[in-house]
Amino acid sequence: xxxxxxxxxxxxxxxxxxxxxxxxRGAAGSSAGDGGAARRLGAPNGKWGPYMDGWSSLPVxxxxxxxxxxxxxxxxxxxxxxxxxxxxGWSSTIxxxxxxxxxxxxxxxxxxxxxxxxxxFVNGFADSFVQVAIQSVRYRPGAGRAHYTCLGxxxxxxxxxxxxxxxxxxxxxxxxxxxxxxxxxxxxxxPEPNGKWGPxxxxxxxxxxxxxxxxxxxxxxxxxxxxxWDTYANFISxxxxxxxxxxxxxxxxxxxxxxxxxxxxxxxxxxLGWADSFTQVAIQSVIYEASAGQADYTCLGxxxxxxxxxxxxxxxxxxxxxxxxxxxxxxxCDTWFCWVAGGLR
Numbered sequence: 001x002x003x004x005x006x007x008x009x010x011x012x013x014x015x016x017x018x019x020x021x022x023x024x025r026g027a028a029g030s031s032a033g034d035g036g037a038a039r040r041l042g043a044p045n046g047k048w049g050p051y052m053d054g055w056s057s058l059p060v061x062x063x064x065x066x067x068x069x070x071x072x073x074x075x076x077x078x079x080x081x082x083x084x085x086x087x088x089g090w091s092s093t094i095x096x097x098x099x100x101x102x103x104x105x106x107x108x109x110x111x112x113x114x115x116x117x118x119x120x121f122v123n124g125f126a127d128s129f130v131q132v133a134i135q136s137v138r139y140r141p142g143a144g145r146a147h148y149t150c151l152g153x154x155x156x157x158x159x160x161x162x163x164x165x166x167x168x169x170x171x172x173x174x175x176x177x178x179x180x181x182x183x184x185x186x187x188x189x190x191p192e193p194n195g196k197w198g199p200x201x202x203x204x205x206x207x208x209x210x211x212x213x214x215x216x217x218x219x220x221x222x223x224x225x226x227x228x229w230d231t232y233a234n235f236i237s238x239x240x241x242x243x244x245x246x247x248x249x250x251x252x253x254x255x256x257x258x259x260x261x262x263x264x265x266x267x268x269x270x271x272l273g274w275a276d277s278f279t280q281v282a283i284q285s286v287i288y289e290a291s292a293g294q295a296d297y298t299c300l301g302x303x304x305x306x307x308x309x310x311x312x313x314x315x316x317x318x319x320x321x322x323x324x325x326x327x328x329x330x331x332x333c334d335t336w337f338c339w340v341a342g343g344l345r
Contacts, residue, residue: 043257044236046135046229049278051151052158055234058165060137062146065118066101069094073154074123076100078193080133081107082231082264082285083114085204087193093123104139108192114139115231115264117282124154126275127305129198133266133282135161136231156276195284200300201307207314209286211295214267215250218243222303223272225249229282230256232263242272253288263288273303284310 046055067077074095079088079102088107091100104116116139119131137146150159195204216226223244228237228251237256240249253265265288268280286295299308 044227044238046234046236048280049156049158049276053160055135055161055236056165057234059233060146060161060163060165061140061143062104062116062137062163063139063141063143064101064103064145065116065137065148066099066145067091067094067118067120067148067150067159068099069096069150071150071152071154071157072096073125073152073157075120075150075157077102077118077120078131079104079107080117080119080195081110081114081139082117082133082136082266083111083287084109084208085195085206085284086110087119087195087204089193090121101145105141110139112139112141117231118148118159120150120157120159122154122157125157126279127198129305129307130275130281131197132279134159135234137161137163138232156278158278198305198307202309204284204310205314209295209310209312209314210289210292211253211265211286211312212288212290212292213250213252213294214265214286214297215248215294216240216243216267216269216297216299216308217248218245218299220299220301220303220306221245222274222301222306224269224299224306225272226251226267226269227280228253228256229266229268230259230263230288231266231282231285232260233258235259236268239270250294254290259288261288261290267297267308269299269306269308271299271303271306274306283308286310286312 043057047053065079069075074093076091076093077100078090081087086107086109088102091102094100104110107116110116115136117133117136119133121131134148145163147162148159149162150157152158196202214228216224218224223242225240225242226249227239230236235257237251240251243249253259256265259265264285266282266285268282270280283297295310295312297308297310299306301307
């Protein structure tokens with residue numbers, strides 16, 4: 001479907017539902033167009049495929065997220081606090097021309113100013129496990145709703161953030177704007193949703209990992225590459241080199257435009273030949289710390305059903321202000337499969 005037709009369809013459906021265009025619904029924060037400021041920066045953009053809208057670096061603040069499907073598929077979503085790696089429960093299943101909303105505080109212990117991303121699950125897409133994170137908003141109690149629209153088909157879909165961000169310095173990363181640390185809580189004290197998907201992926205840990213560099217190793221039967229997503233500013237790094245089986249590629253987090261310490265950083269994986277050959281899948285995040293070491297990930301599986309684990313073990317936040325947070329570089333890839341496949345470094 002051409003982009004112009006897709007947008008007209010979304011607007012027509014929204015009008016029929018009494019919503020109006022995103023610019024008329026009201027932004028979750030102060031609303032205004034960015035005048036192309038983000039584009040003038042010349043930084044890589046988070047969009048993928050020919051029809052998705054470009055991601056803006058102007059922050060959207062929200063207390064509630066609403067996702068509307070105007071595509072030819074059923075879907076649901078959860079909310080990912082990209083700073084703490086906590087996940088909400090699922091929304092209701094959304095059919096074509098339907099909307100489901102979820103309060104951001106459905107995420108346990110979510111903290112104001114944490115960047116939150118909807119993770120989309122489309123019934124029947126790819127391996128029927130993967131959950132795809134899209135452009136983030138920042139949590140602010142009482143800020144209102146952020147609206148997303150999902151379009152396309154079961155085999156090739158995409159979602160846009162309709163709500164317009166507030167004017168200001170794009171990608172502002174002053175100390176006062178850094179995400180709060182939040183409370184880790186008693187890890188594992190109560191069952192709660194986890195970021196993993198599929199039967200083979202490792203569970204996501206809530207212990208924070210601090211890193212200045214990210215390395216991804218491919219031990220699966222496919223070629224891949226990745227970029228780095230600053231989920232707080234919605235800026236993206238350039239691509240890594242293409243990684244074939246048994247190879248590793250690394251990227252410095254400082255390569256992301258205007259990145260600041262304390263920002264959550266997620267690798268976005270692009271497996272060649274997978275799904276619609278456009279989708280980029282964000283995986284468990286780390287926290288940028290310029291003095292920290294590297295975080296190691298391992299990607300496994302096949303072209304049609306792959307997954308990636310964060311191998312580096314996190315640590316409890318330090319109580320001393322003079323010490324940098326410590327992060328173990330011990331690999332968690334200690335299964336028989338990794339030994340056979342050469343996953344241990």
